[in-house]
Amino acid sequence: MIGDRWSLLIVRDVFDGIRRFSELQRNLGLAKNILASRLRELVAQGILEMVPATDGSAYQEYALTAKGRELFAVIVALRKWGEAHLFEEDEPRSALVDIENELPVRLQVTDATGRPISSGEAFVRKVS
Amino acid sequence: MIGDRWSLLIVRDVFDGIRRFSELQRNLGLAKNILASRLRELVAQGILEMVPATDGSAYQEYALTAKGRELFAVIVALRKWGEAHLFEEDEPRSALVDIENELPVRLQVTDATGRPISSGEAFVRKVS
DNA sequence: GTCCAGCGGTTTCATTTTGAAACCATTCAT
DNA sequence: ATGAATGGTTTCAAAATGAAACCGCTGGAC
Numbered sequence: 001m002i003g004d005r006w007s008l009l010i011v012r013d014v015f016d017g018i019r020r021f022s023e024l025q026r027n028l029g030l031a032k033n034i035l036a037s038r039l040r041e042l043v044a045q046g047i048l049e050m051v052p053a054t055d056g057s058a059y060q061e062y063a064l065t066a067k068g069r070e071l072f073a074v075i076v077a078l079r080k081w082g083e084a085h086l087f088e089e090d091e092p093r094s095a096l097v098d099i100e101n102e103l104p105v106r107l108q109v110t111d112a113t114g115r116p117i118s119s120g121e122a123f124v125r126k127v128s
Numbered sequence: 129m130i131g132d133r134w135s136l137l138i139v140r141d142v143f144d145g146i147r148r149f150s151e152l153q154r155n156l157g158l159a160k161n162i163l164a165s166r167l168r169e170l171v172a173q174g175i176l177e178m179v180p181a182t183d184g185s186a187y188q189e190y191a192l193t194a195k196g197r198e199l200f201a202v203i204v205a206l207r208k209w210g211e212a213h214l215f216e217e218d219e220p221r222s223a224l225v226d227i228e229n230e231l232p233v234r235l236q237v238t239d240a241t242g243r244p245i246s247s248g249e250a251f252v253r254k255v256s
Numbered sequence: 257g258t259c260c261a262g263c264g265g266t267t268t269c270a271t272t273t274t275g276a277a278a279c280c281a282t283t284c285a286t
Numbered sequence: 287a288t289g290a291a292t293g294g295t296t297t298c299a300a301a302a303t304g305a306a307a308c309c310g311c312t313g314g315a316c
Contacts, residue, residue, distance in 0.1 A: 002206060005131040005274090015247055021293050031275045036294055058283060059292065067213055072247045074209055076237050077202040078130060085195055097253045098239035105250050106242070109204050110234045111226035119143055119192075119200045122233050125225045132302090149264050159304045164265055186312060187263065 001045065006030055006038050011047065011068060012075050019061040020053075047071070076107050129173065134158055134166050139175065139196060140203050147189040148181075175199070204235050 042048040047068040050060045087093045095104045170176040175196040178188040215221045223232045
């Protein structure tokens with residue numbers, strides 16, 4: 001899943017409403033055989049599923065499953081980090097905004113009470 | 129960065145306090161040449177830096193830079209998704225907990241007012 | 257101070273993955 | 287009915303990965 005260059009980018013594109021094989025290929029610029037292989041894996045992992053095309057044609061589209069939609073925070077986190085660090089100072093960039101106010105979305109790691117925490121304030125614990 | 133199998137796992141391990149070359153290699157089980165190559169790239173990208181070892185020895189350690197620490201939400205998001213989906217029902221798993229209450233941390237995508245939002249309520253907008 | 261193990265790599269080479277291009281069957285628009 | 291677009295698969299070369307051997311430096315025991 002995170003083990004290769006393309007899978008998360010494909011998932012991101014599907015979140016953005018790109019659903020067809022050829023659209024994904026044009027948008028990402030990857031080889032068709034690799035795209036076919038990645039889509040097959042994502043479907044096998046239950047992250048994407050094939051559904052009948054919404055435009056009434058006989059083709060299929062790729063859609064996120066519930067498991068796939070749960071990657072939302074991952075995509076948002078990566079997108080925000082990328083927006084902050086992968087562009088030059090004055091280079092045009094994009095931002096993820098909420099539909100209502102059109103203001104950038106926030107992403108916060110908090111403790112159980114809702115207080116924001118930093119990486120030093122958390123650790124991994126074994127649970128059953 | 130997200131373009132390969134190991135870089136994010138290395139960053140995760142450094143968040144977990146693993147700082148030495150040999151520790152990373154033992155923990156991740158990857159080839160030494162690949163680890164050396166990935167660490168070189170992460171340092172070149174300004175995500176990690178080499179610092180003198182904290183134990184007084186002449187060796188160096190790898191530490192997160194400010195840019196690297198900003199990947200915290202990405203690591204938390206991936207970890208939570210993995211905890212939820214990558215284990216069998218009754219398989220022992222681990223969870224990221226806050227230091228104070230030892231309760232699982234939360235991760236939320238919200239709009240500018242703090243209201244939690246789902247993927248359908250956000251879209252990408254071009255900004256300057 | 258000497259010896260030996262451990263650390264932090266690099267080099268070499270075989271295997272695996274990736275990518276570009278050509279090809280193909282089916283579907284759609286005219 | 288015809289030609290272009292869709293959604294792939296096949297083939298083959300190039301690049302990335304991984305295992306193993308090697309190497310110089312460090313640290314600890316003696």
